[in-house]
Amino acid sequence: MSDVKVFKPRFNPAKPAFGLLVFLLYLFLLAPLLIVFVVSFASNQYLSFPPEGLTLKWYEMLPQESTFMEGMKVSLIVAVIVTLIVLALGVPAALALDRFDFKAKAAVQSFFLSPLLIPSIVLALGMVLLFGPLELNNTYAGIIIGHVAITIPFVIRTTLMSLATTDTSCEAAARILGAGSWTVFRRVTLPIIQPGVIAGGVIAFIVSFDEAVISLFVAESGLPTLPVQVLRYVENSADAAVAALSVILILISLAVVVVVERVMGLRKALR
Amino acid sequence: MTESKLSIVDLTKRYAAGLEPAVDRLNMEVEEGHLVALLGPSGCGKTTTLRMVAGLMDPTAGSIVVDGKEITHTPVNKRGMGMVFQSYALFPHMNVEQNVAFGLEMRQVPKAEQKARVAAALDMVQLGHLSKRQTKELSGGQQQRIALARALVVEPTLLLLDEPLSNLDAKLRETMRTEIRSIQQRTRATTLFVTHDQDEALDMADRIAVMNGGLIEQFGSPTEVYERPRTHFVANFIGQANFLTARVCTEAGRANLAGESYYKVDVEGLGQFGAIGTAGLSGSTHELVIRPHRLSVSLQPGAAQAPLAGTIERVSYTGDALSVAVRVGGQQLQAQMLTSSGDLPRVGDAAYLSWAPDDAYILPTPAVPERAAAA
Numbered sequence: 001m002s003d004v005k006v007f008k009p010r011f012n013p014a015k016p017a018f019g020l021l022v023f024l025l026y027l028f029l030l031a032p033l034l035i036v037f038v039v040s041f042a043s044n045q046y047l048s049f050p051p052e053g054l055t056l057k058w059y060e061m062l063p064q065e066s067t068f069m070e071g072m073k074v075s076l077i078v079a080v081i082v083t084l085i086v087l088a089l090g091v092p093a094a095l096a097l098d099r100f101d102f103k104a105k106a107a108v109q110s111f112f113l114s115p116l117l118i119p120s121i122v123l124a125l126g127m128v129l130l131f132g133p134l135e136l137n138n139t140y141a142g143i144i145i146g147h148v149a150i151t152i153p154f155v156i157r158t159t160l161m162s163l164a165t166t167d168t169s170c171e172a173a174a175r176i177l178g179a180g181s182w183t184v185f186r187r188v189t190l191p192i193i194q195p196g197v198i199a200g201g202v203i204a205f206i207v208s209f210d211e212a213v214i215s216l217f218v219a220e221s222g223l224p225t226l227p228v229q230v231l232r233y234v235e236n237s238a239d240a241a242v243a244a245l246s247v248i249l250i251l252i253s254l255a256v257v258v259v260v261e262r263v264m265g266l267r268k269a270l271r
Numbered sequence: 272m273t274e275s276k277l278s279i280v281d282l283t284k285r286y287a288a289g290l291e292p293a294v295d296r297l298n299m300e301v302e303e304g305h306l307v308a309l310l311g312p313s314g315c316g317k318t319t320t321l322r323m324v325a326g327l328m329d330p331t332a333g334s335i336v337v338d339g340k341e342i343t344h345t346p347v348n349k350r351g352m353g354m355v356f357q358s359y360a361l362f363p364h365m366n367v368e369q370n371v372a373f374g375l376e377m378r379q380v381p382k383a384e385q386k387a388r389v390a391a392a393l394d395m396v397q398l399g400h401l402s403k404r405q406t407k408e409l410s411g412g413q414q415q416r417i418a419l420a421r422a423l424v425v426e427p428t429l430l431l432l433d434e435p436l437s438n439l440d441a442k443l444r445e446t447m448r449t450e451i452r453s454i455q456q457r458t459r460a461t462t463l464f465v466t467h468d469q470d471e472a473l474d475m476a477d478r479i480a481v482m483n484g485g486l487i488e489q490f491g492s493p494t495e496v497y498e499r500p501r502t503h504f505v506a507n508f509i510g511q512a513n514f515l516t517a518r519v520c521t522e523a524g525r526a527n528l529a530g531e532s533y534y535k536v537d538v539e540g541l542g543q544f545g546a547i548g549t550a551g552l553s554g555s556t557h558e559l560v561i562r563p564h565r566l567s568v569s570l571q572p573g574a575a576q577a578p579l580a581g582t583i584e585r586v587s588y589t590g591d592a593l594s595v596a597v598r599v600g601g602q603q604l605q606a607q608m609l610t611s612s613g614d615l616p617r618v619g620d621a622a623y624l625s626w627a628p629d630d631a632y633i634l635p636t637p638a639v640p641e642r643a644a645a646a
Contacts, residue, residue: 170361172356172360173354175327176348177348178349178425187373194364
């Protein structure tokens, strides 16, 4: 038995090299966030790195900074309404694109997805010019219309992805069993495509919440959103309050993602 | 005459103007409690027909009558039917019990009654113990049974089965065949069953509608379509068949109980033989259908009278049976023999074929030259 060769895995240098590569990639992606995180606790007078000491004063400053609070309010109102509208439009649009064959199908599909391809600065400029005569500049309606345009592609994409993997005979089965079209949608279709719908909604919310370019063009003077306020603040003063605000925003986004992941599995939704 | 459960009258479906109709003026009467198989190759219009009966598709013309009531344009959710899909189509977000209860819920059956009926339906398919399971956790066969329970629990006017067995593996398919048939017979649910599998149709159906190119080629009992095919297509599609083009000569004067006559037929290059067919075929050219297992093969000459002498060209061994291809004259005929433990025939051996007149059926439709050539 002694001459039986025991297989020993040889040391594979590719493994630690790969690990290092992954580490560097993450570092590259996360470094800006890490620096913002560190700077938000730094006692430096001006926004700079590395920190000279530690402090919580920037966080204490935030509630007193009324521009941030107002911007936060505007952004939240806009993001919530945009999410609702974009779901109400995007889900039926995706259903129609998936289920029906019509002449202009390809054209309609490209139309809905085109905002992803057009530079947002171009879109924003177009909107300012269009909204002028319509008196939509500096109104909630204006910002919301702009945000709906840029977020609807996400909802349509994620919903279409969910629809592509559903079995249409489920709907047929429900109809045969006596369900009317609304009941079929509510009891069968919607629950099946729910992951895609929720993923689309989450993405739409986050994109709208931190959208800066359109908000800046359409409503900078009258109805500044949080990103616009942050831009203005950085232009005028150079302290680390924006870093503290950024950390809060990161935590909010993270909270949304974690809650959705816990409740219904975002990873499944985004697949 | 007893009233049919389902009458299909001149039902036609054309997907687009100018295209050949997918279903072409189809007529069919289905008796209460019968299981009718719509059998045919893909694209023959069988699924289209089923979907029109279900209401999932609008017919271009014609009408569908159930229990004497025209339902051609009744919305699908008001037809009270039950359907089992090839993909099972169970609702993935509901458990077994909720799936089965769905149709009852739509009918606003009281909760307590729902519970009892769901339990009874699940017991019928022997899955009562799985009522709280998620459908994903079940095997294909179990999902199929749940789908069947879901369709039957509403006591549908018609049970529609769309290739329900084709996603199952071979062994399970046979078990489910027997089970579906026995449940159907117990519930006496009038059933339309779409399949492309002739064995399924022969085994399960009371009547078979053999479809081709949007038309019903033949509608009859399994033995009728197998033993007395009306067309070349039917004979060829159901079971295996040898086709011989023959000139029908004299009527032998005798008739069997079904009113069929015995004839002498003249097969070019092979000689004269006895055959059976409907009355009045003398004088024209028809095709003879002979099933391979009805041809008797012997390896010695002289056993049967006037045997056809030929040479074995191919032998295929399947354990209990042996298929041989025998060249006689210009034709190759397929024949079957039972195997024995002795010597097996080999390619090149001489073989002698014969058949009883009852086993050579003359197709009632006159032979079409290119069809005969294709055979």
